Amino acid sequence: MSPAAPPDTSVAIGAVRLPNPVIAASGTFGYGTEFAGLVDLGAIGAISVKGLSLAPARGKPPPRLIETPAGMLNAIGLQNIGVETFLRERLPALAAAGARVVANFWGDSAEEFAACAARLDGAPGLVALELNASSPNRPEWGRILATDPPALAAIVRAVRARVHLPLWVKLSPNVGDIVVVGQAAAAEGADALTAINTLRGMAIDLETRRPRLASGAGGLSGPAIKPVALRMVYELVHAVDVPVIGVGGIRTGEDALEFLCCGASAVQVGTATFYDPAAPVRIADEIARWCHRHGISRVADVIGTLRT
Numbered sequence: 001m002s003p004a005a006p007p008d009t010s011v012a013i014g015a016v017r018l019p020n021p022v023i024a025a026s027g028t029f030g031y032g033t034e035f036a037g038l039v040d041l042g043a044i045g046a047i048s049v050k051g052l053s054l055a056p057a058r059g060k061p062p063p064r065l066i067e068t069p070a071g072m073l074n075a076i077g078l079q080n081i082g083v084e085t086f087l088r089e090r091l092p093a094l095a096a097a098g099a100r101v102v103a104n105f106w107g108d109s110a111e112e113f114a115a116c117a118a119r120l121d122g123a124p125g126l127v128a129l130e131l132n133a134s135s136p137n138r139p140e141w142g143r144i145l146a147t148d149p150p151a152l153a154a155i156v157r158a159v160r161a162r163v164h165l166p167l168w169v170k171l172s173p174n175v176g177d178i179v180v181v182g183q184a185a186a187a188e189g190a191d192a193l194t195a196i197n198t199l200r201g202m203a204i205d206l207e208t209r210r211p212r213l214a215s216g217a218g219g220l221s222g223p224a225i226k227p228v229a230l231r232m233v234y235e236l237v238h239a240v241d242v243p244v245i246g247v248g249g250i251r252t253g254e255d256a257l258e259f260l261c262c263g264a265s266a267v268q269v270g271t272a273t274f275y276d277p278a279a280p281v282r283i284a285d286e287i288a289r290w291c292h293r294h295g296i297s298r299v300a301d302v303i304g305t306l307r308t
């Protein structure tokens with residue numbers, strides 16, 4: 001008997017169609033171009049680039065990355081080259097490499113978020129905009145903006161009025177009820193929700209009795225946060241009418257399939273690329289092979305199949 005055809009790995013996140021469900025997560029894959037010699041950028045479902053702001057940002061002082069049990073703490077502080085340099089020097093190369101690019105972006109006010117998004121809107125090669133008001137590493141915000149539903153709603157409203165590209169809103173897990181925040185973003189016109197950003201955490205050097213991150217606290221990512229992310233994705237999927245993109249601690253195809261099973265339309269892979277730069281491509285391949293082994297002809301058929 002001849003083996004069945006390989007499964008169809010394509011997925012749709014609203015109007016955004018991707019050849020496979022694995023997206024490189026913002027802040028963990030640079031601007032993509034750094035990886036061009038290591039990974040076929042066109043083989044990744046999409047690449048969410050490092051969070052962009054109107055002006056370049058320096059970020060926080062080192063040390064700003066610490067390994068923790070089953071995870072990593074970071075306090076990069078949204079360092080980036082700024083939207084103009086990105087559009088001029090990085091996006092053309094990404095587009096030429098066949099990458100589908102998601103522009104992750106931020107600002108210090110609703111007006112700045114909107115101006116940054118408007119500058120990015122429609123640039124060739126971009127498939128979506130991803131609004132990041134959920135970083136735990138922006139003290140200038142005074143709080144994580146995405147923990148405050150009215151504050152997030154005002155930002156989404158301001159951005160939505162200025163852009164045509166699909167707008168994804170990235171949510172913070174540092175909340176009592178992520179559903180309330182997700183509903184606020186969806187009500188203002190978010191086309192999809194990305195869940196989750198990092199969890200606020202801290203690591204201590206007992207000998208010096210100082211925090212190990214120069215800025216004290218940071219954001220926890222990696223396998224340690226996967227159960228939190230799965231639970232939040234599951235809750236969101238049942239509470240909003242827009243697609244949800246799952247992210248948090250994914251290392252393998254089976255991890256990613258758990259998110260799809262929970263109802264995520266696609267996934268993002270972040271910390272895993274620190275030890276395996278090709279992780280997004282490997283994970284997409286592992287998803288396809290798992291489906292093939294289980295006689296599933298379309299990866300999209302796994303979405304939302306969790307039995308409870």
Ligand SMILES: Cc1cc2nc3c(=O)[nH]c(=O)nc-3n(C[C@H](O)[C@H](O)[C@H](O)COP(=O)(O)O)c2cc1C
Pocket residue numbers: 025026027028050051072074076078104132135170196197198220221222223225247248249250268269270271272
């Ligand atoms: C070093 C680092 C930088 C990050 N920078 C951003 C960023 O600029 N914008 C953003 O939305 N998320 C950022 N994140 C969050 C990741 O995109 C992702 O949501 C989080 O790390 C959880 O996924 P993971 O466990 O697969 O890493 C960053 C994460 C890390 C580890």
